[in-house]
Structure formats: structure tokens, C-alpha cells
Amino acid sequence: HVQLVESGGGSVQAGGSLRLSCSASGLTDDHYCMGWFRQAPGRERAGIADMYVGGSRPMYHDDLRDRDRFTIFQGEDKSTLYLEISSLKSEDTATYYCAAVEESCYSWYLDRSSEWKYWGQGTQVTVS
16 A cells, blocks of 8 residues: 655745655555645646656756755655755745656656656645
8 A cells, every 4th residue: 555645834934944755655666756746726736846766866847936946855765755945935835745656757747647646645835
């Protein structure tokens, strides 16, 4: 049973930073892609970045605004994916989701929610 659990969300003041975590369990393959998405109120879910677990560089969505404020990286155990956001803005208010699929990562996966097999329950981030 595959499970993705996000944590680290909450209410944050504009200008601050936060780190979201996604812990994956139950994936039997050691090689899979994990990614971060977010969905703002009234908007569609949008990809942020993904990363192949097993040591590749992260891929960020081409349309991600202020790309330098976002950083994803793996934990030492490889089953945890982090998302750090700095200089938070009100436009970052959204529910942030983690996703995984037992395949290689492709940049276009960030535009296709249907490509991802597993999803977390989401963690809310509110910037005020």
C-alpha cells in the first residue's frame, strides 16, 4: 500500500520561508519520480517541480514564477522529498500536494496530473 504524507504547511507571514516534506512509503521499486504540485483557491492544480529518486537533478516547471524562491531536494533516505519556499508571497497560498509514479521523471509530467499514480492528501499553506 503506497502512501504519501505531506507535512510542514501552516500560516506564514509574507516574506518568511517554509519547508514542506513528503514522506513516501510502500513503494517497492527503488526508482521512481516524486513531484510537488499546488492548487490555489479557484485555480487548477499546477506543477512545481519533480525529481527522480535515485540521484538526478530536479526539474522545475518552465512557467514557475520566481523560480529561485523554490527548491526541492531529497532526504538522505531518498524516500522523503522536500520543498522549500523562500520570500513567501500571498500568491503562494495554496494546498500543496506531493505525487509519485514508478517511472522516470519527465518535465512534461508537471503539466499532466494524470501521469502521476500516487498522491498525498495535501498540506495547506496560507501566507498573510
